[in-house]
């Protein structure tokens with residue numbers, strides 16, 4: 001049986017970002033990513049140097065851990081990574097749905113998978129210039145097409161600077177019908193370095209004021225709630 005490469009499964013915690021902010025969830029963080037964003041806050045699930053910490057699990061193994069962490073009570077499972085779209089979650093989603101669980105997935109939109117169609121929420125997070133990555137918009141469109149029957153599809157863009165901001169406005173123009181979430185970038189991603197809450201709130205204020213000054217009323221602007229609460233701690 002084929003196995004899933006899993007960096008960590010944790011929770012329950014609250015979804016700290018975007019459309020489902022505040023919602024109780026269990027995270028399944030996959031190992032491996034086709035991107036290398038300069039500011040990635042989850043390098044332990046991206047860099048092959050951490051491969052020895054990733055587990056090869058069957059769908060049943062993953063499901064057992066989700067059930068254990070959620071005490072068998074249905075909630076939203078958040079698939080993240082790394083890029084979860086490298087792997088096949090179709091069986092897990094069928095199994096979880098049958099037990100009343102919901103599934104959300106966070107991906108950059110570089111790889112489309114048929115199982116996107118079965119998701120309750122697909123979060124597409126195309127990467128702005130500060131990431132050092134270049135978006136393949138054809139691949140992004142394939143993700144949108146694959147998710148045509150998903151219950152909810154949203155776009156979430158991380159903003160570090162003015163250039164990212166202008167880029168986000170252009171991305172939003174491409175997809176006016178996609179609900180849009182903006183979050184300020186966190187420049188300090190080392191879990192051993194304590195974060196200054198004032199810095200986080202200054203960055204959020206900068207972004208909110210920019211959006212308001214421009215009369216740009218399409219996006220919702222949100223902090224990373226989990227980072228406000230726990231800093232860069234892993235497993236929360």
Ligand SMILES: C[S@@+](CC[C@H](N)C(=O)[O-])C[C@H]1O[C@@H](n2cnc3c(N)ncnc32)[C@H](O)[C@@H]1O
Nearest residue numbers: 039040041042081082083106107108125185186
């Ligand atoms: C770690 S990624 C994993 C899922 C997928 N690879 C992606 O990027 O969408 C989860 C979310 O965290 C965001 N993120 C990563 N590093 C960040 C940082 N330093 N500050 C703010 N958001 C960050 C990503 O943009 C993405 O929306």
Ligand SMILES: Nc1nc2[nH]cc(C(=O)O)c2c(=O)[nH]1
Nearest residue numbers: 013014015016017080226236
């Ligand atoms: N609480 C919490 N919310 C999150 N939202 C997106 C996360 C991610 O790393 O994908 C994340 C995470 O790691 N923890």
Ligand code: SF4
Nearest residue numbers: 033035036037040082
């Ligand atoms: S795409 Fe996501 S997981 Fe991959 S490097 Fe970028 S932020 Fe990290």
Ligand SMILES: [Mg+2]
Nearest residue numbers: 041042080224
């Ligand atoms: Mg994160």
